[in-house]
Amino acid sequence: MKKLMNAPGDFVDQALDGLTMANPSIVRDGENGRVVRRAEGARKGKVGVASGGGSGHLPLFTGYVGKGLLDTCSIGNVFEGPNVGSCMDAIKLADGDRGVLRLYGNYGGDRMNFDMAGEMLEDEIRTTTVLGTDDIASASPEESAKRRGVAGIVYAYKIAGAKAETGADLDEVTAAAAKAVAATRTIGVALAPCQVPGSAKPTFTLGEDEIEMGMGIHGEPGIWRNKLRSADEIAGEMLERLLAETPNGAGSEVSILVNGLGATPLEELFILFRHASQKLSTAGFSIVQPLVGNYVTSMEMAGASISLCFLDEELKSMLAAPANCPFWRVG
Amino acid sequence: MSDFSVSDVKAVASKGAAAMVHLEQELNDADAKLGDGDTGGMLARVINAIDGATIASQDDVGACFSAYARAAATATGSSLGTLFATALMTFAKETKGKPAVPVAELGRLLELARDAMMVRGGANLGDKTVLDAIDAVAQALEGVSDPAEAKVRAVKATADVLTEFRGRPNKIGRARMFADQTIGLDDPGMLAFAKLCEAVT
Numbered sequence: 001m002k003k004l005m006n007a008p009g010d011f012v013d014q015a016l017d018g019l020t021m022a023n024p025s026i027v028r029d030g031e032n033g034r035v036v037r038r039a040e041g042a043r044k045g046k047v048g049v050a051s052g053g054g055s056g057h058l059p060l061f062t063g064y065v066g067k068g069l070l071d072t073c074s075i076g077n078v079f080e081g082p083n084v085g086s087c088m089d090a091i092k093l094a095d096g097d098r099g100v101l102r103l104y105g106n107y108g109g110d111r112m113n114f115d116m117a118g119e120m121l122e123d124e125i126r127t128t129t130v131l132g133t134d135d136i137a138s139a140s141p142e143e144s145a146k147r148r149g150v151a152g153i154v155y156a157y158k159i160a161g162a163k164a165e166t167g168a169d170l171d172e173v174t175a176a177a178a179k180a181v182a183a184t185r186t187i188g189v190a191l192a193p194c195q196v197p198g199s200a201k202p203t204f205t206l207g208e209d210e211i212e213m214g215m216g217i218h219g220e221p222g223i224w225r226n227k228l229r230s231a232d233e234i235a236g237e238m239l240e241r242l243l244a245e246t247p248n249g250a251g252s253e254v255s256i257l258v259n260g261l262g263a264t265p266l267e268e269l270f271i272l273f274r275h276a277s278q279k280l281s282t283a284g285f286s287i288v289q290p291l292v293g294n295y296v297t298s299m300e301m302a303g304a305s306i307s308l309c310f311l312d313e314e315l316k317s318m319l320a321a322p323a324n325c326p327f328w329r330v331g
Numbered sequence: 332m333s334d335f336s337v338s339d340v341k342a343v344a345s346k347g348a349a350a351m352v353h354l355e356q357e358l359n360d361a362d363a364k365l366g367d368g369d370t371g372g373m374l375a376r377v378i379n380a381i382d383g384a385t386i387a388s389q390d391d392v393g394a395c396f397s398a399y400a401r402a403a404a405t406a407t408g409s410s411l412g413t414l415f416a417t418a419l420m421t422f423a424k425e426t427k428g429k430p431a432v433p434v435a436e437l438g439r440l441l442e443l444a445r446d447a448m449m450v451r452g453g454a455n456l457g458d459k460t461v462l463d464a465i466d467a468v469a470q471a472l473e474g475v476s477d478p479a480e481a482k483v484r485a486v487k488a489t490a491d492v493l494t495e496f497r498g499r500p501n502k503i504g505r506a507r508m509f510a511d512q513t514i515g516l517d518d519p520g521m522l523a524f525a526k527l528c529e530a531v532t
Contacts, residue, residue, distance in 0.1 A: 032405075054408070076407070076408040076409070077376075077407065077408070079367050079369055080369070080373060080407050080408050080409040080412070081407075081408035081409055081410070081413075082408045083404055083405055083406075083407060083408040083413075084404050084408070084413070084416075085404070085405065086408070087408075107410070108410030108452060108504070109407075109408050109409045109410040109411075109412070109413055110408070112410060112413045112414070112451055112452060113408050113413055115451075116413075116451075196368075196369060196372070198372070199359065199368070199369070199372060200356060200359075201359070201360075201363070201368070203363065203367055203368045203369075204363060204368070216367075218366070218367035219363075219367050219368065220366060220367060221365075221509050221512070
């Protein structure tokens with residue numbers, strides 16, 4: 001698989017250099033340069049929101065550092081969590097003396113390292129944790145806490161970031177993030193694999209005429225693998241699975257994110273969106289702030305995910321609040 | 332009774348680094364069947380970082396393990412790498428200030444590392460993870476003070492535990508959702524421990 005890079009070992013750091021050079025609103029920081037933070041630094045009196053995860057998913061994670069979103073983000077090697085030191089740096093650099101929400105996907109490495117970082121800083125900084133758990137293909141509804149975090153975590157970023165900007169305290173920001181996670185469901189479909197820089201092989205193989213439903217953003221096995229179907233059939237099944245998990249008490253407004261995994265043209269995403277929006281309308285939902293584009297990728301993996309965030313008045317207003325980062329501007 | 336010293340620990344690290352040259356792709360392939368296919372690459376980076384770590388004291392086994400733990404924790408943030416660092420940190424605490432550690436202590440050290448890894452990672456024995464392999468070796472080394480016998484027992488224990496668990500489903504991580512499909516496959520972490528055990532003894 002061909003890649004534009006200089007050396008596999010330089011892939012992450014050179015990409016971070018370019019990302020921050022192209023976007024002066026964010027800078028690299030931390031002992032190993034593996035934290036991206038807002039250029040102006042932590043704001044005194046505001047709750048900090050820190051995230052982190054592995055490289056290879058831009059705009060996730062570092063791309064969402066900005067006003068009304070994340071304050072800091074630690075970043076690991078491709079598809080590996082950030083190390084403990086980077087997690088500690090991200091927490092410290094996000095702190096404006098009112099505590100820090102650690103908001104990241106439910107992956108073993110991320111969880112262990114943020115846990116260790118929080119323990120090491122517990123005498124200095126109060127932290128709370130919310131895990132993104134939106135991938136409905138990764139565990140049954142009965143075990144929803146074990147689900148992994150995928151594209152839907154951007155809703156939690158947006159809502160937590162907006163809440164923090166209001167001057168809310170740490171518990172309130174944490175509760176808003178948890179509410180966003182509880183209101184969000186995602187499922188993905190893969191058409192072709194990606195390859196980690198320096199690796200000899202793609203992360204998985206898929207026949208030319210095959211798709212896999214429910215695949216994870218690192219190529220983790222999905223629910224089924226079969227012949228490629230029409231876009232409407234695929235979007236229809238994805239919506240059916242998502243709506244089957246509509247949260248209890250959900251209202252009639254929903255935001256939808258049709259997300260490209262890296263190598264899927266926007267045209268194909270809009271074809272999926274077209275059918276998904278029809279299905280939502282038929283199901284009695286009105287769509288608020290639809291998002292279509294590459295929000296959480298997996299290198300050059302071909303495919304898409306669909307996320308639904310079921311809104312109440314608080315989530316709706318936090319979603320609409322102004323925000324600005326290199327990849328997402330609201331208001 | 333025999334002891335091991337800093338030079339023995341360093342020799343094990345160097346053997347491990349050398350072994351990863353040919354183990355990397357095999358472990359990546361094993362992981363690709365259950366996860367994201369990077370176990371070999373990640374472990375190679377971690378073990379190379381350990382092998383290249385600067386050891387402050389040649390007379391303190393604990394300081395050596397501590398340097399290795401820091402090197403492992405810095406080299407990666409992946410779950411298996413962090414668990415590896417957790418185990419090394421446990422060894423470091425238990426051997427701090429000791430110029431030599433009895434081989435007979437190895438089983439106990441592995442038990443402590445196993446327990447620390449369970450607390451950190453949340454897995455249990457029987458889930459079909461690297462913990463089951465560590466547990467098997469810890470038990471096999473109980474009361475063994477002769478290095479040659481320890482090597483034979485450790486290698487046999489890992490081979491046996493791989494065979495025992497191959498027919499069982501993975502009970503943790505994404506693989507648990509497709510538990511039936513994991514029957515017949517080796518857990519990549521368990522396989523890595525077995526292969527490294529064989530390579531360094």
